[in-house]
Amino acid sequence: MMYRGLGAVSAFCIGIAAADYLGVSLTEWAAACLAAVLLAAAARKTRWAWPLILLFCLLAGGARLQLAAEQYDGLPHYVGGADIYMEGTLREKGSTYETDGKAMARYVVDMERFAYAGEGTFREGAGAVYVSAPADPSFQPSARVAFRGVLRPIRYYKNGGAYDAQHRDKEKGIFLKGYGDDGGLTLLQPAQGWRHTLANLRETMTDRFRAVLGTDGAHILSSLLFGGHYDELPPELIESFSVTGLIHILSVSGSHIALLLSVVQILGRAAGLRGKWQFFLSAGFVLLYGAMAEFVAPVVRASIMGLICSFSLWARRDYASVQALAAAVLLMLLYSPYLFYDLSFRLSCGASAGIVLLCGKVRPWFSALPALLRDGLSVCLCAQALLLPLLFANFHAFPVYSFAANLLVAPVLDLVIVLGLAAAVLGFLCEPVAHMVLHGLSPLLALAVKGNYFLSALPHSRFWAGAMSLPTVAAWYTALAAVFVWPRQRRILLVLAAVVGLGSWGWGQLHKPEAVVHVFDLGQDKATCVVYDDDSAYLWYNKSSWANPEQAAYTLTPALRYEGVFRLTGCTVVGHEPEKTAAQIEANFTLDKPCRLADDAMPVAAAEGAIPYYLYDGLPQRRLPQGACLELRQLPPYEEKTFPSRAAALIFYRGGGHDERYDEWAEGAALYDIPWFSPARDGQITGTYRKGEWTFTARGGE
Structure with a gap:
């Protein structure tokens, strides 16, 4: 009896997860809840009463999340990309960082009202936005401020082990971001109220x-x-x-x-x-x-x-x-x-x-x-x-x-x-x-x-270890249930846990691939890691001058550790100020030898030989190889004669905005029925090479 409350809450949580995945409308969730209530009332004196109550809790969780999702979707997303003047209350001040030698601070501002640039008509605002502005002058939470600039959609990285920033922003009602130059964020009214007092x-x-x-x-x-x-x-x-x-x-x-x-x-x-x-x-x-x-x-x-x-x-x-x-x-x-x-x-x-x-x-x-x-x-x-x-x-x-x-x-x-x-x-x-x-x-x-x-x-x-596999998680909780929940079935459940855990490990060893390639979603930066069957791992990183200076530490490191990579046999860093990125990688991983640095990306195949995977940091000067997986960090002009029509798969990147080459290569891949992936669209991409064949999975991007 005392555990029924936890059972109901667990069902509510399952409903939340289901609603986030399914995307069923609020009306459908509400109708299902009403049906569950009527069924539970009809079966209130039977053994079906409690299962129906749990079903109602599950459906109620789905309905509650869908209501929150529709409220978030109702925020003024349409102002994304527009030059606006906005007034609001500063909710919180985040950490400071440096970019181009300038100290910047990141704020969360509640949008109270806004007007498009050149217009005098204000519209009622809702939700909150991120605003990055020079750290001096500093603004305190609860102050009323004005922002002039362009608000843009928030880019979320889809990598394993990444902090769930998207759901965090939905919980806080944050839906856009803006960058304010000197004078872009101004004070309208000093901080006041109970938050400021505290x-x-x-x-x-x-x-x-x-x-x-x-x-x-x-x-x-x-x-x-x-x-x-x-x-x-x-x-x-x-x-x-x-x-x-x-x-x-x-x-x-x-x-x-x-x-x-x-x-x-x-x-x-x-x-x-x-x-x-x-x-x-x-x-x-x-x-x-x-x-x-x-x-x-x-x-x-x-x-x-x-x-x-x-x-x-x-x-x-x-x-x-x-x-x-x-x-x-x-x-x-x-x-x-x-x-x-x-x-x-x-x-x-x-x-x-x-x-x-x-x-x-x-x-x-x-x-x-x-x-x-x-x-x-x-x-x-x-x-x-x-x-x-x-x-x-x-x-x-x-x-x-x-x-x-x-x-x-x-x-x-x-x-x-x-x-x-x-x-x-x-x-x-x-x-x-x-x-x-x-x-x-x-x-x-x-x-x-x-x-x-x-x-x-x-x-x-x-004790370092990557994320536990689903069979290992199931084995762990089965073992806990055997010890604490169902002691009478302890022996059977422990044997089952051992079979599931050891069986999944043995299966993985028997069917271990020759190599696994991880292409991470890092925005303007590009990173690819190849893990071979002897557990040696090689990393290639291309640093953009437009990306977060500490992207390797804050985004790449947890993604690699999630995959169980803590030691690198080799690492090549190219692009903007490679020594800084190399220092971040060397601080977070054990390297068999120091990172190899280069100021500019060279048009060479970085990962070829043991597996048919070719990574080009620049524009290749020869015909692209056939029958292999190709990763192109810069797209050459689309030409039908040189297009790798027999490639096993293609991975390439959007250049930003309307990228005609990106669109042409996507159309070419579709024409020749070649699987193609892009981190901006698909999130982290994982390619598994086993017995001469490639299989790919993606975490889902924008």
């Missing part, structure tokens, strides 16, 4: 921390308390917390809310508060704290569960953590169904589900250990058990010393958070006492940070 409050606290802890210490403590602002933290600190698996502590999560509620409950009881007054006090602090943390998804989830727990104490009811988790997830998805695709939401809910579902069964395994070790190990294992496939798919590594970090570093950081919150409050009441607390906190913070650095520097601190 931002100033946080900045005031950080300044007080800085007086005792220094700049880095103040930013670290501020992130520990309220999350975010990672661009203010030392990069090596973020890396060390990622290595040890404690990165969640730098973003407000359930542990922060639990600590806050514990402290508030203790203080409330000490003050003689009981019942509803204790609940109102807890709710007030949780809401204020959530607002300070900008109501990110994990905070909202933990806040809802915390408030349910506080209410149960007031109402003197038993607190069912499973049902509280189901209620929190359902409420959040009803409000914003695209949260289902948010990585932080998935990690938060998955870790919470693992703890509430498995911890009681895992804790007896370590009954011989002291309580501190037993509880710490149980929580650490359960929090990651359900998330293992997600961790490898998105982070491509497992933190080997996670248990040690959670046992040694996390308790110190919990104490730092409690003392930091106390110092933050005391700063407004008695600043000298707040400074005393900060002086006591300082060595604890230094101990935790240095201890984490030590653990992250130990050898083999991460």
Whole structure:
């Protein structure tokens, strides 16, 4: 009975995923929901009642996502490509970056109204847009600004392991992007409102921390308390917390809310508060704290569960953590169904589900250990058990010393958070006492940070692996079900898990291809990686002067790691400032030899010999080979006499805008019935060469 809530929420999530894939109209989803309700009402006293309720939850999830999708499609996408004047409120300020020696900042601006250039008639706006503008002057969130320039559609890269930016933007209602030169973004009204007040409050606290802890210490403590602002933290600190698996502590999560509620409950009881007054006090602090943390998804989830727990104490009811988790997830998805695709939401809910579902069964395994070790190990294992496939798919590594970090570093950081919150409050009441607390906190913070650095520097601190295959994921969850869900069928399920997991691995080894070619979707940049049957991997990268300077680090690296490529036998980098791109590749991969650099792309076949795959960085000076897969990074003029009419497949790139050569080559490929692919259209392209034949898959592009 207690698991029916999770069952209903799971069905709701399946409906969301189905609606995103199927594209069925809202009317059809609503009609199906109504039919499910009528069937469930008719079968309310039969064994079919619960399955029909689950069916209704699934259909309701599909209907809710389709409603959100139609609302997003109703935003004024038609202004894309037009020169406009727009007014709006600055929602958030992103990180800064440099391009052509100029510091730029990226903002999210809510579109309130706009007018086409040369017209005086304003139209009502909706949604939000990305605006890139010079970092100086800087604009604060909640300020009203004006933008002059051209808004363009957002280009999403379709690669394995990529962050799901498209669903994130749909969840936030962001649908276009604009670039503002000097004067392109101007201030209409200074920042104001409750968001601005809370931002100033946080900045005031950080300044007080800085007086005792220094700049880095103040930013670290501020992130520990309220999350975010990672661009203010030392990069090596973020890396060390990622290595040890404690990165969640730098973003407000359930542990922060639990600590806050514990402290508030203790203080409330000490003050003689009981019942509803204790609940109102807890709710007030949780809401204020959530607002300070900008109501990110994990905070909202933990806040809802915390408030349910506080209410149960007031109402003197038993607190069912499973049902509280189901209620929190359902409420959040009803409000914003695209949260289902948010990585932080998935990690938060998955870790919470693992703890509430498995911890009681895992804790007896370590009954011989002291309580501190037993509880710490149980929580650490359960929090990651359900998330293992997600961790490898998105982070491509497992933190080997996670248990040690959670046992040694996390308790110190919990104490730092409690003392930091106390110092933050005391700063407004008695600043000298707040400074005393900060002086006591300082060595604890230094101990935790240095201890984490030590653990992250130990050898083999991460187990690297690419994304798990679907059979391996199925085997993993089957094994979990055998251990925790159906113990009576444990032996059968474990054997099944072993057969599926080992069988898929054995099948892969027996049918291992001679080579796999990955052509990645990097916009103006171009990257191709060939992985041979001996696991050696070669990378060819062409850098464009128009692309993000750090495209190799931010887009290519996760895509290669997702495919299980962590070591490169060789790498060739050509194009614009190749030494900078080579440095990014060498920093993220193990190379058998340094990257080969060239300033200009040469018209040579870069990948030929062992497999019939020819990659041309420039215009080939000879007749294109027949019976092979050809990748052309620059298209020569279309000529029927020289067109590779017997090629196994063609891969080529759009030059931007209306590219006549691209259109002519696409028509030529269709004329000769040759499969052709383009990263801009198809996303990441994977070609598998086995026993003399090519097979291709694509992730789907624009």
